[in-house]
Amino acid sequence: MLRYILKRFLTMIVTIWIIVTITFVLMISIPGSPLNEERGTSESVQRNLESYYNLDQPYHIQYILYLKSIVTLDFGPSIKQPNQTVNDLLGQGFPISFELGMVTILVALLSGVTLGIIAALKHNGFIDYMAMSVAVLGISIPNFVLSTLLIQQLAVNLNLLPPATWASPLHMVLPVAALATGPMAIIARLTRSTMLEVLTQDYIKMARAKGLSPWKIVIKHALKNALMPVITIIGTLLAGILTGTFVIEKIFAIPGMGRYFVESINQRDYPVIMGTTVFYSVFLVVMLFLVDIIYGLLDPRIKLHKKEGE
Amino acid sequence: MKNWLLFVVTVCVLLLTACTTSNTRADIQEHEGEKTVLYMNNGKEPTSFNPPSGFDDVSWNALNNLMEGLTRLGKNDRPQPAIAERWDISENGKIYTFYLRENANWSNGDPVTAYDFEYAWEQLLNPENLSPAAFLGYLIEGGEAYNNGNGPKDKVGVRAVDEKTLEVTLTAPTGFFLHVISNPAFFPVNKKVATENPDWHTEAETFVSNGPFILEKWKHNSHMIFAKNDQYWDKDTVQIDIVHWAMVEDTNTEYQMFQTGDLDMTSIPSEIADQLIEDKNVVIEEQAGLSFFRFNVTMEPFQNEKIRKAFALAINQQDIVDYVTRNREEAAHGFVSPGFVNPDGGDFRGITGDLVVFDPKKARRLLKEGMEEEGYDALPDVNLSYNTSESNKAIAETMQAMFKENLGVDVRLGNIEWGVFLEDQKALKLQFSRSSFIYDYGDPVNFLESFTTDSTMNRTGWSNEDYDKLIRLAKTESNEIKRWDYMYEAERILAEEMPIFPIHYYNQVHLYSDSVRGIVRHPVGYLELKWARKD
Numbered sequence: 001m002l003r004y005i006l007k008r009f010l011t012m013i014v015t016i017w018i019i020v021t022i023t024f025v026l027m028i029s030i031p032g033s034p035l036n037e038e039r040g041t042s043e044s045v046q047r048n049l050e051s052y053y054n055l056d057q058p059y060h061i062q063y064i065l066y067l068k069s070i071v072t073l074d075f076g077p078s079i080k081q082p083n084q085t086v087n088d089l090l091g092q093g094f095p096i097s098f099e100l101g102m103v104t105i106l107v108a109l110l111s112g113v114t115l116g117i118i119a120a121l122k123h124n125g126f127i128d129y130m131a132m133s134v135a136v137l138g139i140s141i142p143n144f145v146l147s148t149l150l151i152q153q154l155a156v157n158l159n160l161l162p163p164a165t166w167a168s169p170l171h172m173v174l175p176v177a178a179l180a181t182g183p184m185a186i187i188a189r190l191t192r193s194t195m196l197e198v199l200t201q202d203y204i205k206m207a208r209a210k211g212l213s214p215w216k217i218v219i220k221h222a223l224k225n226a227l228m229p230v231i232t233i234i235g236t237l238l239a240g241i242l243t244g245t246f247v248i249e250k251i252f253a254i255p256g257m258g259r260y261f262v263e264s265i266n267q268r269d270y271p272v273i274m275g276t277t278v279f280y281s282v283f284l285v286v287m288l289f290l291v292d293i294i295y296g297l298l299d300p301r302i303k304l305h306k307k308e309g310e
Numbered sequence: 311m312k313n314w315l316l317f318v319v320t321v322c323v324l325l326l327t328a329c330t331t332s333n334t335r336a337d338i339q340e341h342e343g344e345k346t347v348l349y350m351n352n353g354k355e356p357t358s359f360n361p362p363s364g365f366d367d368v369s370w371n372a373l374n375n376l377m378e379g380l381t382r383l384g385k386n387d388r389p390q391p392a393i394a395e396r397w398d399i400s401e402n403g404k405i406y407t408f409y410l411r412e413n414a415n416w417s418n419g420d421p422v423t424a425y426d427f428e429y430a431w432e433q434l435l436n437p438e439n440l441s442p443a444a445f446l447g448y449l450i451e452g453g454e455a456y457n458n459g460n461g462p463k464d465k466v467g468v469r470a471v472d473e474k475t476l477e478v479t480l481t482a483p484t485g486f487f488l489h490v491i492s493n494p495a496f497f498p499v500n501k502k503v504a505t506e507n508p509d510w511h512t513e514a515e516t517f518v519s520n521g522p523f524i525l526e527k528w529k530h531n532s533h534m535i536f537a538k539n540d541q542y543w544d545k546d547t548v549q550i551d552i553v554h555w556a557m558v559e560d561t562n563t564e565y566q567m568f569q570t571g572d573l574d575m576t577s578i579p580s581e582i583a584d585q586l587i588e589d590k591n592v593v594i595e596e597q598a599g600l601s602f603f604r605f606n607v608t609m610e611p612f613q614n615e616k617i618r619k620a621f622a623l624a625i626n627q628q629d630i631v632d633y634v635t636r637n638r639e640e641a642a643h644g645f646v647s648p649g650f651v652n653p654d655g656g657d658f659r660g661i662t663g664d665l666v667v668f669d670p671k672k673a674r675r676l677l678k679e680g681m682e683e684e685g686y687d688a689l690p691d692v693n694l695s696y697n698t699s700e701s702n703k704a705i706a707e708t709m710q711a712m713f714k715e716n717l718g719v720d721v722r723l724g725n726i727e728w729g730v731f732l733e734d735q736k737a738l739k740l741q742f743s744r745s746s747f748i749y750d751y752g753d754p755v756n757f758l759e760s761f762t763t764d765s766t767m768n769r770t771g772w773s774n775e776d777y778d779k780l781i782r783l784a785k786t787e788s789n790e791i792k793r794w795d796y797m798y799e800a801e802r803i804l805a806e807e808m809p810i811f812p813i814h815y816y817n818q819v820h821l822y823s824d825s826v827r828g829i830v831r832h833p834v835g836y837l838e839l840k841w842a843r844k845d
C-alpha cells in the first residue's frame with residue numbers, strides 16, 4: 001500500500017510539472033501583455049513595471065522564476081490587483097469555493113444515490129420514470145440557465161430565498177442547487193443501473209432467503225457494491241463541479257476563486273494565471289488520488305490484487 | 311469504513327459553513343434598525359484605495375465617497391471648494407495657492423494639511439510607484455520629467471507653504487486644473503499614517519479617510535461597509551448613515567437583487583433594456599465619452615480622405631441608437647460629447663454643431679470621387695474589427711448592412727479578444743476598428759489630444775501639423791476664450807479629415823428604488839453619495 005501511495009505521489013508531481021509547463025507556454029504565447037493598458041503609460045513607468053514583474057527577463061528565466069514561486073508557494077503580487085498577492089487571493093477565495101464545491105458534491109451524492117435506489121427498487125414503475133425524467137432534465141439543463149431560472153422563481157417571484165451573494169446558509173441553497181443538479185442526475189442514473197445489476201445477484205437472493213428485511217438488504221448488502229462505480233466517477237464529477245463554480249460564482253456573486261481563473265486570463269495577469277492553475281491542478285490531482293485510495297479501501301479485490309502483484 | 315468517512319466529511323463541511331457564514335451575517339444585521347442604510351453595488355473589488363494607484367471606476371466610485379480632494383464636483387458637475395476653502399490664481403494663470411479648511415480632519419482626528427497633499431502628489435508622480443494616473447500630474451511643473459526619471463523630486467511644482475497653504479505651479483495656465491484635481495488621483499494621503507504603514511490603504515482597520523464616509527469594513531471581493539464620517543467638515547450635509555456595497559458583476563443578478571430589495575440601485579441588463587427604460591425610476595445621465603471607429607490611414611483604401619468620409623457618412627447613427635443599442639444614447643454627429651460648457655456658458659457641441667451627418671447620396675459621390683483619385687477599379691477589401699462582445703457585434707453587423715445598402719460595399723467583420731485587439735490596434739495592424747473613449751476630466755482637450763501625432767491613443771497613423779499645434783495651444787493658452795476657439799478649430803479638422811468617425815455619446819442608465827434620491831453621477835464617471843437620501 002505504501003509503495004503504491006509513493007508511486008502515485010511521484011506521478012502526481014510529474015503531472016503537476018507538465019501542467020505548469022504547458023500553462024506557461026500557452027500563457028506566454030497568447031498575444032497581449034498584462035501591462036498593455038488602454039491608455040499607454042510613460043516609457044519609464046512601463047520599463048519599471050516590466051522589471052518589477054520580471055517581464056523584461058528572457059522566457060527561460062521567467063519559467064525558472066515561476067517554478068521557484070511554485071516550490072516556495074509564493075506567487076508574488078497580482079499585476080491587476082496590485083495591493084494583493086496571489087496568495088491573498090487564493091487564501092480568500094479558496095475556502096469559499098471549497099465550501100461550495102464540497103456541499104455540492106455532498107448534496108449531489110446524497111440526493112443522487114437516494115433517487116437511484118428508489119428508481120431501482122421501483123424498477124419500471126411510475127416513480128422510476130419520474131426519477132429518471134428528473135435526471136435527464138438535470139443532465140440537459142446547463143447550470144447557468146438553471147441558476148437564472150432558480151433566482152427568478154424562488155428569489156424574485158416567490159421571495160423565499162436570497163437571490164445572490166454569500167452571507168448565510170440560506171444564501172447557499174440556490175447556488176448549490178444549480179451546481180448539484182447535473183452531478184446528481186449522473187449519480188442517480190449510475191446508481192440505478194448498478195443497483196439493478198447487483199439486486200439480481202446470488203448473494204442478494206441469499207440474503208432474502210435468510211429473511212432479512214428489504215431495507216437492510218439494500219442498505220447493508222446491495223448498496224456497498226452498487227456504489228463502487230459511483231465512487232469511481234466522483235473524481236470526474238469533482239472536476240466538473242470545479243469548472244462549474246467559475247460560472248456559478250459569477251452569477252451568484254460568490255467571492256470564491258473561480259472568477260480569478262477566468263478573469264486572470266482575460267487580463268493576462270500572469271502570476272494569477274499560474275497561481276490559480278497550479279492550485280486547481282494540485283487540488284484536482286490530490287482529490288483524484290484520494291478517490292483512488294478510498295476505492296482501494298472499499299474494494300477488497302483491489303487490495304488483494306496489489307498484494308498478489310508485489 | 312464508508313460511514314466513517316462520510317461522517318468526517320459532513321462534520322468538516324458543517325464546521326466550515328458555520329464559521330464562514332456567521333460573521334458576514336452579523337456585519338449586515340448590526341446596522342439595520344434605526345439607521346439609514348443604502349445598498350449599492352460596486353460591480354467588483356476596487357483595484358486600489360490608495361489615491362495615486364486606483365485608476366478605474368471600480369476604485370473611484372467608492373473612493374470618491376471616502377475621501378476628498380481640494381475641490382469636489384458639485385451637483386452641477388463643476389468644481390466646488392472642498393478641502394480647500396478658497397484659492398488664488400496668479401496673474402499668468404500658472405500658480406495656484408490653495409487655502410485649506412481649518413476644520414478639515416482625517417477620520418483619526420489628525421488635521422488634513424498641505425503636507426498631506428504634497429506627499430500624495432509626489433507619490434502620484436514618483437516613477438517607483440508605477441501609478442497609471444501619473445500622466446494627469448504632468449500639468450504640474452516638473453511632473454513629467456520626474457515621472458519619466460529625467461528630473462528631481464524637488465523640481466516638482468508642489469509646495470506646502472505651511473500647514474494649511476499649498477502652492478502649485480503648473481507648466482502652463484490650465485483652465486481645467488480645478489476640475490482635474492477633483493479626480494481621486496489627486497486626493498491627499500495622511501503622511502503620518504502612510505509613512506508608518508505603507509499598506510494603510512489595503513484594509514479597513516488601517517484606512518484613514520477625510521471624506522463623507524469612513525471605511526468600516528472591507529471583506530475583499532465580497533462586500534464593503536461605509537459609515538458616516540463624524541470628522542468630515544461638512545458632515546451635516548450627509549444623510550446616509552451606512553452604505554453597504556455589494557460586489558456583483560453579473561448585471562442580471564444585480565437586477566434580480568434590486569427586484570428583491572437587496573440593492574437600492576441597479577444598472578439595466580441589456581436584454582431587457584428596451585422594456586425597462588420606460589420605467590419612471592430610471593435615471594439617464596450623461597457620461598462624457600464617445601463610441602467611434604478608427605480608420606487606419608496607413609492602409610488602403612483609407613489613406614484617401616474622401617473614402618474615409620464616404621464610410622463615415624454612410625452610417626446612420628440615429629438608427630444604431632434607436633434599434634441596436636436601445637439604451638437612449640445620443641447619436642453622435644460630432645466628436646466632443648455634449649455637456650462641456652465654455653466661459654460664456656455655451657455648450658461646445660452647440661457651437662461646432664453637427665459635423666458628421668448621415669447622407670448616403672453624398673457618401674456615394676465621395677466614394678466614387680475617392681476611387682477615381684486613387685485609380686481604383688474596385689475598392690480594396692475592407693475588414694472591420696471589433697473586440698469580442700455581443701453589443702459590438704450587433705453594431706458591426708448593422709454597419710455592415712449600411713455599407714452594403716448605402717455604398718454597395720461588402721465589408722468583412724472580425725472579432726478579436728480584447729487584449730489582442732488593443733495590441734493590434736496600437737501597432738496599426740487593424741484597418742478599420744471599433745473604439746471608445748471615456749473622459750478622465752472635464753475638458754474637451756482630454757479627448758482631442760488623443761489624435762495628436764505622437765499620442766499613444768492616436769492609433770490611426772493620422773498626423774496633422776495644424777491639429778498638433780492647436781492642441782498645444784489649447785493646453786497652454788491662458789485666455790479661456792481663445793483656448794476654446796482652438797479646440798473648436800481642432801474638432802473641425804477632425805471632421806474635415808475624418809481619421810475617426812463617431813457613433814454615439816455614452817450615457818449612464820440606472821434604475822433607483824422609490825425611496826432613494828440625490829445620488830449624483832458626474833459625466834466624468836465617478837459617483838457622489840454626499841447628497842443622497844433614503845426615506
